Amino acid sequence: MRLLYDITRRPFTSSSLFLAKDKKSGKKATREKFERIFEKSLFEINTENVYLKKCPTSIIFMDSVDKDPDRIRGGTYSMIHWSEVAFSKIEKGESIISVFDKVVQPTLSQTDGYVLLESTNNGRNGWWDLWEAYKDYGFARLKVGLSDMVYLGLIEPEEYDKIKNTTHPDVFRQEYECEWVSFQGKTYNEFDESRHIQEIPPPEPWQVVISSIDWGYDPSATCVLFAYVVEGVLHIFDEHYQHRELGQITAEQIDYKKQQWNIKRLVATADHEEDRIEELTKRGISCGKAKKINVLGARIEIKEAFYFDKIVIHPRCRWLIRDLNAAVWDPKKEGEIDYTQCTWGHFDAEAALRYMIRELSSVERDKPEENPHFDSSSQQAFEMLRLRQGRAE
Secondary structure, eight states, rough: HHHHHHHHHSOOOOEEEEESSSHHHHHHHHHHHHHHHHHTTTTOSSSEEEEEEEEEEEEEEEEESOOOOOGTOOOOEEEEEEESSSGGOOTOOOHHHHHIIIIIIGGGTTTTTTTEEEOOOSSSHHHHHHHHHHOOOOOOOOOHHHHHHHHHTOOHHHHHHHHHHOOOOOHHHIIIOOOOOOOSBBTTTTHHHHHHHHOOOOOOOTTTTEEEEEEOOSSSEEEEOOOOOTTTTEEEEEEEEESSSSSSOOOEEEEEEHHHHSSSSEEEEEEHHHHHHHHHTTTTOOEEEEEOOOHHHHHHHHHHHHHOOOEEEEETOOHHHHHHHHHHHHHSSSOBBBBGOOTTTTOOHHHHHHHHHTGGGGGGGOOOOOOOTOOOHHHHHHHHHHHHHHHOO
């Protein structure tokens, strides 16, 4: 960012490009980085570009590599800063290395320009391919891990030890020490039935229940998980799993579960199938779209949750237990699970758990305090009023 600042501050024509992993991240960078580093008295700053006020042709364009990376073609830049390369959401059959070769690098050829690629790691995806091919490209490489920052005196050893002791070992190696973690063997080797399968109680009426749904028909199935959170621990107490099921039947099954477990407040999140979500909405089941980005990141969250005993599962959830025991990493696709090992169709329960883990921090609710001046019926009425107000908000 400082390099871009120095280039753009010079009062003559120059074009640079800041590339984010997606449009949302680019807007966030504007607020968190550009507005902090670039002085507003000197620069005009918005989510599309930054330019020097006294020389508007000294400019940094802002874009992202998601959706259609070909739209970046055609520019001529002195410098490109591609941020969080490993997490770039590249579609249309392209890869990180192909986008660099065909789209990014040609825009620097006329100016003999520079490119800064920076990222934490994400398994061994296209970012690793670029890193390994550095001699072919004439790159200089620099890797700075947390231990290096301790050595440089930038953080205290106590802070390093605290982070290391409270982070899953694989996550710590990848995210903090910038190591190229390779995911092989069993996907959820942290899952231990002796610790994570328990006879947990059903939810209390005051608790928020989250329902996560992975839609399917055949050979995949529709899987619905039901859970609540207590003291940061996800309690998965029931599931619904069925092949060849229409959306209206799934909605009826969710209604049945609400009555069975006396669920007063349900928050649902589902795979992105508009017609089935609409079916739930028509029946009064509020359902949002699941956060599906960064699938590997969601699996890492699950692994970390099991590692720190932040998930417990009732033995009746046999489809989820089966998926957790059976899922293995794909030996050819880094960070993906091997679906050829799923002889019953698809890892639908595993997918539903991925959607659920993204909602973990937003569904816990404290038990309401008992008011000695209320009898039980008044207390219940008060709680129902509070729930209605919560929905209105």
